[in-house]
Amino acid sequence: MRLSRYFLPILRETPKEAEIVSHRLMLRAGMIRQEAAGIYAWLPLGLRVLNKVNAIVREEQNRSGAIELLMPTIQSADLWRESGRYDAYGKEMLRIQDRHEREMLFGPTNEEMVTEIFRGYVRSYKDLPLNLYHIQWKFRDEVRPRFGVMRSREFLMKDAYSFDLDQAGAVHSYNKMFVAYLRTFARMGLKAIPMRADTGPIGGNLSHEFIILASTGESEVFCHADYLNFDIPAENTDFDDIPGLQSTVDKWTSLYAATSEMHDAGAFEAVPGDKKMSARGIEVGHIFYFGTKYSEPMGAKVMGPDGQERPVHMGSYGIGPSRLIAAIIEASHDENGIIWPEAVAPFDVAILNLKAGDAGTDAACERLYRELSAAGRDVLYDDRDERPGGKFATADLIGVPWQVVIGPKGLAEGKVELKRRATGERETLSLDDVAARLV
Numbered sequence: 001m002r003l004s005r006y007f008l009p010i011l012r013e014t015p016k017e018a019e020i021v022s023h024r025l026m027l028r029a030g031m032i033r034q035e036a037a038g039i040y041a042w043l044p045l046g047l048r049v050l051n052k053v054n055a056i057v058r059e060e061q062n063r064s065g066a067i068e069l070l071m072p073t074i075q076s077a078d079l080w081r082e083s084g085r086y087d088a089y090g091k092e093m094l095r096i097q098d099r100h101e102r103e104m105l106f107g108p109t110n111e112e113m114v115t116e117i118f119r120g121y122v123r124s125y126k127d128l129p130l131n132l133y134h135i136q137w138k139f140r141d142e143v144r145p146r147f148g149v150m151r152s153r154e155f156l157m158k159d160a161y162s163f164d165l166d167q168a169g170a171v172h173s174y175n176k177m178f179v180a181y182l183r184t185f186a187r188m189g190l191k192a193i194p195m196r197a198d199t200g201p202i203g204g205n206l207s208h209e210f211i212i213l214a215s216t217g218e219s220e221v222f223c224h225a226d227y228l229n230f231d232i233p234a235e236n237t238d239f240d241d242i243p244g245l246q247s248t249v250d251k252w253t254s255l256y257a258a259t260s261e262m263h264d265a266g267a268f269e270a271v272p273g274d275k276k277m278s279a280r281g282i283e284v285g286h287i288f289y290f291g292t293k294y295s296e297p298m299g300a301k302v303m304g305p306d307g308q309e310r311p312v313h314m315g316s317y318g319i320g321p322s323r324l325i326a327a328i329i330e331a332s333h334d335e336n337g338i339i340w341p342e343a344v345a346p347f348d349v350a351i352l353n354l355k356a357g358d359a360g361t362d363a364a365c366e367r368l369y370r371e372l373s374a375a376g377r378d379v380l381y382d383d384r385d386e387r388p389g390g391k392f393a394t395a396d397l398i399g400v401p402w403q404v405v406i407g408p409k410g411l412a413e414g415k416v417e418l419k420r421r422a423t424g425e426r427e428t429l430s431l432d433d434v435a436a437r438l439v
């Protein structure tokens with residue numbers, strides 16, 4: 001992408017309404033724009049990151065055997081009356097009427113709808129286990145949306161829903177999602193710690209939140225420091241290995257970890273002093289087992305192997321891709337801007353032409369731009385007629401992992417400069433060598 005032809009509305013000033021660094025940087029880097037309280041437009045740079053985050057979420061959901069579909073954002077109130085949540089959900093639910101005065105709502109979550117889809121087609125235990133997921137916008141009329149997309153009113157959620165014949169099967173489905181979540185967040189360069197959690201309006205009695213430690217996190221968390229060094233389940237994890245997954249989950253729940261709602265100070269006391277961690281955290285995922293809470297009232301049942309009909313056991317599993325972007329920035333930035341983990345960076349490489357219009361630097365930049373693009377790298381070529389300082393500042397702000405600086409002086413010696421954003425380390429090497437390094 002040539003920056004002279006892109007749409008990247010960088011802000012010079014720090015917006016005063018932004019209280020935390022991720023909100024400030026997402027506004028300044030031209031990633032989002034507020035359209036209403038808690039409602040944001042995703043500008044081109046932000047959308048590129050959101051798509052990369054979603055790609056990782058999707059890959060790990062699919063690896064675990066979950067199947068993607070897409071449910072609508074607008075739902076019928078009658079559906080929610082079946083589960084009894086229409087009135088119980090409270091003011092967070094955005095209730096609307098259509099032209100025929102039918103009561104509708106903008107979905108805050110999809111347990112009822114996915115149960116309705118399931119019951120419309122599945123009758124036999126032979127069709128189980130089943131996990132259906134989608135990545136869809138949600139609306140929750142938060143009384144105090146804040147911190148940008150960290151706690152917004154319209155937000156993106158991956159929500160998965162599992163269906164099993166009995167609790168034992170549902171626990172295995174839960175464990176598959178648990179392992180998928182460990183892999184998902186690790187691939188984004190995050191250390192997420194699973195913590196026993198409250199189940200709230202979703203319900204049930206088994207639930208874990210996945211928390212990223214960050215000083216600006218809304219959650220207060222207490223946990224054993226050893227979690228930070230646990231190995232992440234491998235790419236070739238066998239998701240059909242029931243005891244294997246259970247032992248992984250047992251390991252990842254063997255040490256103390258709880259949010260303030262679930263904190264047991266006595267139990268925490270037993271953690272060795274140098275291993276005690278109390279910190280702020282950001283909830284990036286939350287998984288629940290809630291048995292027949294929805295299948296019973298909504299008549300989602302299957303014929304068992306014994307010829308008996310029974311309601312299916314379900315769980316739901318949420319990740320917030322839009323919140324995740326803010327969480328990644330909170331965990332990975334410096335005074336100059338964002339430092340994207342390579343897996344989610346909006347571009348892989350930024351080429352900075354220090355003298356746009358100079359035949360030599362233009363030719364060298366064009367050549368590198370062509371070579372890297374042909375090799376499948378996402379390149380942002382800063383070809384603007386702008387002084388070097390502004391180009392350096394923009395590249396650091398938007399956090400592209402690699403910068404290639406090409407200027408007339410360096411070229412005269414056949415050299416360009418390669419800078420690694422994460423560490424600031426710089427190397428001087430030939431144009432050929434830098435291309436080889438980056439493909």
Ligand SMILES: Nc1ncnc2c1ncn2[C@@H]1O[C@H](COS(=O)(=O)NC(=O)[C@@H](N)CS)[C@@H](O)[C@H]1O
Nearest residue numbers: 109151152155159284285286316317318320323
């Ligand atoms: N207001 C919000 N803004 C941004 N992300 C949010 C917001 N509320 C929730 N999320 C994200 O969505 C994830 C799942 O939300 S949840 O309420 O915990 N779970 C559910 O809604 C279940 N239906 C899981 S499918 C959270 O872990 C969080 O990452």
